[in-house]
Amino acid sequence: MSQRPTTLADRWSADILAAAPQHGGDRQQAIEAHGLVKHFGDIHAVNGIDLRVPPGQIFGFLGQNGSGKTTTVRMLTTLLRPTEGAANVAGYNVLTQDRQVRRAIGVALQEAGLDILQTGRELLRLQSRLYNVPRGEIESRIAHLLDVVDLTEDADRRIEGYSGGMQRRLDLASALVHSPSIIFLDEPTTGLDPISRQNLWDYIVRLNREDGVTFFLTTQYLEEADQLCDEIAILDAGEIVQQGTPDQLKATVSADVIYVQVEGDERAQQRAVSALLPLPNVEDANWDFNEGIAVYSKSGHDTLPRVVRTLDDERLPFSNLRLARATLDDVFFKATGHRIEPGDGAAQPTQAGSA
Ligand SMILES: Nc1ncnc2c1ncn2[C@@H]1O[C@H](COP(=O)(O)OP(=O)(O)O)[C@@H](O)[C@H]1O
Ligand SMILES: [Mg+2]
Known part of the structure; x- marks a missing residue:
C-alpha cells in the first residue's frame, strides 16, 4: 500500500501499524495504563490508575485540586517517571519509547511554559520547526491555528502583553502545530472567560469529530466534563472512584x-x-x-x-x-x-x- 495517509485518524492507524507492538495486547487503545503510581516521598499523588482510552474518544479526568490529575498527565506524556506501573500512548511505551510518544501527542499543560519575549507567531513558528512541520505548510497552518484560538490580531505582539487566557489559548495552539493524533489538555479552560471557554469546547469537538483526534483532558468543571466527554473518570486522592459515560454516571444517583x-x-x-x-x-x-x-x-x-x-x-x-x-x-x-x-x-x- 503506497497510498499516503490523509486524515489524522489515518495517520494514527499508520503510526500504530508502524509501531506494531509485540505484546499482543490492546494495541488499538490510544491510551492504556496499568497500575500507574506516583509517590513524591510521603505524598501519594497517584495510587494505581488503570486506563483504556480508545482512539477517537474524548476522555475526561474530573477531580478537585490535588487529586492527581496533573501528575497523571505528566506520566502519560513522558514528563514524569511513574513510581510503579506502565502506560502505552499511541501504541508506544511511555518509558522506553518516549520519543515516539512525544511525536504522536500534543500537550497543553496547566502552566503554560511560554517565552514571553517572543511574539505569538514566533512561538508557533519555533514549535512548528521543532516538530518538523513541512516548511511550505508552516505559515498557513499557523494562520489557521491563530484564527481558531482567536489570536490573529495579537499574533505579532509579544507574549508578555497577553492576558492569562490569551497565553492559555496560544499554548493550546502550540500543542496543535504538528497535527497530533492524541491531545492532552490539563485544565484547558481554567481561567478562561465563558466565551473563550465555549470557543475552545467547540474546537475540541470539531477536531474530534472531523479529524478523529483523541483527547485526554482534565477538569475541575462538572459542566465541562458533562458537555465534552464521552467517558469520565472521577479522580479522588489519586484513585479513580467512579467511571462511565456522563449518562451512566448520572444513572448511579x-x-x-x-x-x-x-x-x-x-x-x-x-x-x-x-x-x-x-x-x-x-x-x-x-x-x-x-x-x-x-x-x-x-x-x-x-x-x-x-x-x-x-x-x-x-x-x-x-x-x-x-x-x-x-x-x-x-x-x-x-x-x-x-x-x-x-x-x-x-x-x-x-x-x-x-x-
Ligand atoms: N513535584 C511534586 N513534589 C511533591 N508533591 C507533588 C509534586 N507534584 C504534585 N505533588 C502533590 O501531589 C498531589 C497531586 O497533585 P496534582 O497531580 O498536581 O493534582 P491536581 O492536578 O489534580 O491538582 C498534591 O498533593 C500535590 O501537592
Ligand atoms: Mg493540576
Whole structure:
C-alpha cells in the first residue's frame, strides 16, 4: 500500500501499524495504563490508575485540586517517571519509547511554559520547526491555528502583553502545530472567560469529530466534563472512584432532585428532612445553608406532591419548590463525599474574566 495517509485518524492507524507492538495486547487503545503510581516521598499523588482510552474518544479526568490529575498527565506524556506501573500512548511505551510518544501527542499543560519575549507567531513558528512541520505548510497552518484560538490580531505582539487566557489559548495552539493524533489538555479552560471557554469546547469537538483526534483532558468543571466527554473518570486522592459515560454516571444517583426552601431555623430544617426521608422513592434528603433542602428521588413526579403534603402536615412553611434532574455534581458528591469546588487561582467559569 503506497497510498499516503490523509486524515489524522489515518495517520494514527499508520503510526500504530508502524509501531506494531509485540505484546499482543490492546494495541488499538490510544491510551492504556496499568497500575500507574506516583509517590513524591510521603505524598501519594497517584495510587494505581488503570486506563483504556480508545482512539477517537474524548476522555475526561474530573477531580478537585490535588487529586492527581496533573501528575497523571505528566506520566502519560513522558514528563514524569511513574513510581510503579506502565502506560502505552499511541501504541508506544511511555518509558522506553518516549520519543515516539512525544511525536504522536500534543500537550497543553496547566502552566503554560511560554517565552514571553517572543511574539505569538514566533512561538508557533519555533514549535512548528521543532516538530518538523513541512516548511511550505508552516505559515498557513499557523494562520489557521491563530484564527481558531482567536489570536490573529495579537499574533505579532509579544507574549508578555497577553492576558492569562490569551497565553492559555496560544499554548493550546502550540500543542496543535504538528497535527497530533492524541491531545492532552490539563485544565484547558481554567481561567478562561465563558466565551473563550465555549470557543475552545467547540474546537475540541470539531477536531474530534472531523479529524478523529483523541483527547485526554482534565477538569475541575462538572459542566465541562458533562458537555465534552464521552467517558469520565472521577479522580479522588489519586484513585479513580467512579467511571462511565456522563449518562451512566448520572444513572448511579437518584434520577431526580426536588429542591425546596423551608422557612425557619436549623431545627426546622432537620424536622423537614426527617419527615421527607421516609417518603416512597426517596433515597436521600439533606439540608444545605445555601441550597435549602434537596430530596433525591427515583421518581420526582410522584415525590413532589408528597413533599408538599408532608411539609403542610408538619406545618412548615416553604417556598421555591422545584424539580431537577440529578447532575454530575450529585454523582461527584456521592463518589467522593464532597462537592467539587474549583479553586487555587482557578477562576470560576461563570465569572466574566479578562482573558
Ligand atoms: N513535584 C511534586 N513534589 C511533591 N508533591 C507533588 C509534586 N507534584 C504534585 N505533588 C502533590 O501531589 C498531589 C497531586 O497533585 P496534582 O497531580 O498536581 O493534582 P491536581 O492536578 O489534580 O491538582 C498534591 O498533593 C500535590 O501537592
Ligand atoms: Mg493540576
